[in-house]
Amino acid sequence: MLSLSVNGQSHALDVPDDMPLLWVLRDVIGLTGTKFGCGVAQCGACTVHLDGQPVRSCVLPVGAIGNRTITTIEAIGATPAGQKIQQAWLEVDVVQCGYCQSGQIMSAAALLQRTPNPSDADIDAAMSGNICRCGTYVRIRAAIKQAATGTPEILQTLVSAPQGAAP
Numbered sequence: 001m002l003s004l005s006v007n008g009q010s011h012a013l014d015v016p017d018d019m020p021l022l023w024v025l026r027d028v029i030g031l032t033g034t035k036f037g038c039g040v041a042q043c044g045a046c047t048v049h050l051d052g053q054p055v056r057s058c059v060l061p062v063g064a065i066g067n068r069t070i071t072t073i074e075a076i077g078a079t080p081a082g083q084k085i086q087q088a089w090l091e092v093d094v095v096q097c098g099y100c101q102s103g104q105i106m107s108a109a110a111l112l113q114r115t116p117n118p119s120d121a122d123i124d125a126a127m128s129g130n131i132c133r134c135g136t137y138v139r140i141r142a143a144i145k146q147a148a149t150g151t152p153e154i155l156q157t158l159v160s161a162p163q164g165a166a167p
């Protein structure tokens, strides 16, 4: 029997030590906000926090967690950084299909927790492991900056007019 602290709640679980945390969260505990993408630590969709640090839950054996506490997307809004990030995500209207967004928000909240006013380089370094097939990267960056500063970010359009088009 294994004991796991998830979102402030203790769970006694009868699962194999080598079961990935992602499976435990989704299939055993029933927290389905954390997503399965690649299963091999390459996409970031499964990101959760372990003692506040972002980790890939698809490759983390549950037996390796010990006493460390787990926070998932279901509870990140209760932390100051998570609350700011989620609010900015809504205001900037980041989400498209949504599949990658739990992982994006968890990585962004961890960044804001350790670096309250991140530079572009900080954002790139923290977010580079989170893939978005819908290409929401520009809005993600804007939302992180808005969460950090409290000031609305102006989104630059990436689409330029076709050559010869009237202004």
Ligand code: FES
Pocket (backbone or CB within 6 Å): 035, 036, 037, 038, 039, 040, 041, 042, 043, 044, 045, 046, 047, 056, 057, 058, 059
């Ligand atoms: S599902 Fe874990 S990194 Fe892709």
Ligand code: FES
Pocket (backbone or CB within 6 Å): 095, 096, 097, 098, 099, 100, 101, 131, 132, 133, 134, 135, 136
């Ligand atoms: S919003 Fe669709 S994959 Fe990121």
